[in-house]
Every structure is written in structure tokens, then in C-alpha cells.
Amino acid sequence: MSQTSGPSEVVFDVLRYNPEKDAKPYRQEFTVAVTKGMTVLDGLVWIKENLDPTLSWRSSCRMGVCGSCGMFINGLPRLACANQVAHLHSDRVVIKPLPNFDIIKDLVPDLEAFFTRHRTVKPYLIRRAVEEQNQPTSEYFQSPQELVQYIQFAYCIKCGLCLSACPTVATDDRYLGPQALAQAWRYSADARDEGGKDREQEVYSSHGVFRCHFAGACSEVCPKGVDPAFAIQLLKQDLFKRKLSGCKEQHGSPVTAPITEAKENPKIPKAPAPTLTK
Numbered sequence: 001m002s003q004t005s006g007p008s009e010v011v012f013d014v015l016r017y018n019p020e021k022d023a024k025p026y027r028q029e030f031t032v033a034v035t036k037g038m039t040v041l042d043g044l045v046w047i048k049e050n051l052d053p054t055l056s057w058r059s060s061c062r063m064g065v066c067g068s069c070g071m072f073i074n075g076l077p078r079l080a081c082a083n084q085v086a087h088l089h090s091d092r093v094v095i096k097p098l099p100n101f102d103i104i105k106d107l108v109p110d111l112e113a114f115f116t117r118h119r120t121v122k123p124y125l126i127r128r129a130v131e132e133q134n135q136p137t138s139e140y141f142q143s144p145q146e147l148v149q150y151i152q153f154a155y156c157i158k159c160g161l162c163l164s165a166c167p168t169v170a171t172d173d174r175y176l177g178p179q180a181l182a183q184a185w186r187y188s189a190d191a192r193d194e195g196g197k198d199r200e201q202e203v204y205s206s207h208g209v210f211r212c213h214f215a216g217a218c219s220e221v222c223p224k225g226v227d228p229a230f231a232i233q234l235l236k237q238d239l240f241k242r243k244l245s246g247c248k249e250q251h252g253s254p255v256t257a258p259i260t261e262a263k264e265n266p267k268i269p270k271a272p273a274p275t276l277t278k
């Protein structure tokens with residue numbers, strides 16, 4: 001036994017599926033000797049090198065940065081490289097591809113629909129002066145106070161774990177989902193951006209923020225503390241605040257407080273809730 005705690009051997013119970021030859025997915029078991037610090041990704045690499053070279057998944061950085069090794073591990077969406085086998089406290093590691101994604105092969109999810117959602121919210125800085133944006137004549141400066149408005153949401157590594165945990169995505173494949181909506185807020189809350197209005201149609205569509213039931217599963221599983229559920233509430237709040245501002249002009253009643261209390265993320269200092277007036 002080469003580690004200090006946990007079983008010396010575990011069974012990797014992996015969902016296999018090759019659409020070119022399998023009628024449906026099936027489970028296959030591999031016995032793996034656990035070494036100290038072994039991650040789930042290390043275990044899969046060992047299986048591929050020693051037992052079955054056809055086993056397929058996606059990974060790159062091995063350090064929780066690239067976002068490519070998302071899998072459903074012992075009942076939760078997780079990064080395979082960021083979870084040690086010993087920390088699962090089980091003699092079985094049950095691995096399936098991420099829910100809410102089509103399967104390309106074995107543990108490889110099809111990310112096309114995920115990135116289509118992402119592109120839908122225009123996840124980049126938009127400036128009204130197109131020529132200036134394409135050929136800027138100077139830097140767009142930003143204060144530390146302006147940075148904190150969105151920085152938490154800029155930590156997204158596009159791993160798709162939030163999308164796979166979302167119960168609304170499971171029932172509405174047109175719902176924009178937590179990742180894309182968090183990125184809509186990330187860019188619209190950026191003081192250098194002038195594209196809030198360009199994103200509104202999608203964000204507040206019938207498959208936008210108001211489809212969110214605030215289950216909060218997206219924020220629970222996010223490995224980077226992005227807290228997409230918080231971003232979605234900020235988008236809702238922003239719309240209400242702007243609507244109430246309209247009421248103020250009409251009825252003369254001032255908006256004295258935010259409509260909702262923002263949920264605090266224990267992992268990251270709370271970002272203040274800016275108002276989009278762009």
C-alpha cells in the first residue's frame with residue numbers, strides 16, 4: 001500500500017460508448033492500484049496505458065485550468081484532474097460523461113451546443129465606435145473598483161460542469177444556461193463595455209434568465225468559484241432596477257434599495273452589484 005489513507009485498490013466503473021459500434025452505453029470495470037496523490041485523471045491514464053488503449057476522454061493541463069476534463073464522478077460533475085481518488089473515500093470510482101451533453105465517445109462530451117450558448121451572449125467587449133474598437137488609439141483604463149464589478153465571473157474556464165448540473169438545462173435545451181448567462185453579466189458589468197443592450201434580447205428572452213429556478217447547483221459544482229447563479233440574479237436585478245427607474249420618472253417614487261439581496265460566495269470576495277445603464 002503506497003498511500004496513507006483510503007483503499008489500496010479501487011474499481012474504476014466507467015461508462016463506455018462508441019457510437020460507431022455500440023447500440024447503447026455499457027459499463028466496464030477496471031481495478032486500479034492507488035498511489036499517493038493519484039487523481040481520477042491519473043487513474044484513467046493508467047488504465048489507458050496498461051489495460052485498454054481505446055478508453056477515451058478529453059484532458060490537457062492536468063491542473064484545473066484548461067477546463068477540458070469534466071466528468072460525472074461518483075454522482076457529481078467534477079474535474080478529473082482536480083479530484084484525488086483517496087478523497088472520494090470509496091473503493092469504487094463511478095465515472096460517466098457529463099449529463100446534459102451528447103456523447104462523442106466514452107467520457108468525451110460534445111461541447112458544440114455549450115459553445116453555441118456561449119457565443120450567443122457576445123462574450124467580448126463591445127464598443128459603440130467600431131473603428132476605435134478595431135484600431136484603438138489608446139488603452140481603455142480601468143480602476144480597481146471597476147475591476148471588482150466583474151472579475152469573479154471572469155474566472156470561468158468553460159468546463160461545462162455548471163451546465164451539466166443545471167435542472168433547467170435538463171428540461172429546456174434552448175435555455176442559455178448558467179455559463180453563458182454568467183458571461184453575459186461578466187461583459188456587461190465591465191466598465192469598458194458598451195454592449196449591454198446588444199445582449200439584452202437573448203438574456204431576457206423566454207429561454208433566458210427567467211427560466212432559472214435558482215436551484216443553485218451550478219454554483220455548487222463550479223470548480224473556480226464563479227457562482228453563475230449569483231450572476232443570473234444580478235441580471236434579473238439589473239432589469240428590475242432599470243424598470244423601476246422608469247417608474248420613478250413616471251410616478252416620482254425613488255428606488256432606495258436593491259430589489260434582491262445578492263448571494264454571497266464564500267470562496268471569493270463578494271462583487272458589488274453594479275447597475276447597467278449602457
Ligand code: SF4
Binds near residue numbers: 156163218
Ligand atoms: S461557470 Fe464554473 S462550472 Fe461553469 S463553465 Fe465556468 S468554470 Fe465551469
Ligand code: FES
Binds near residue numbers: 060061063068070
Ligand atoms: S486537464 Fe485541464 S482542467 Fe483538468
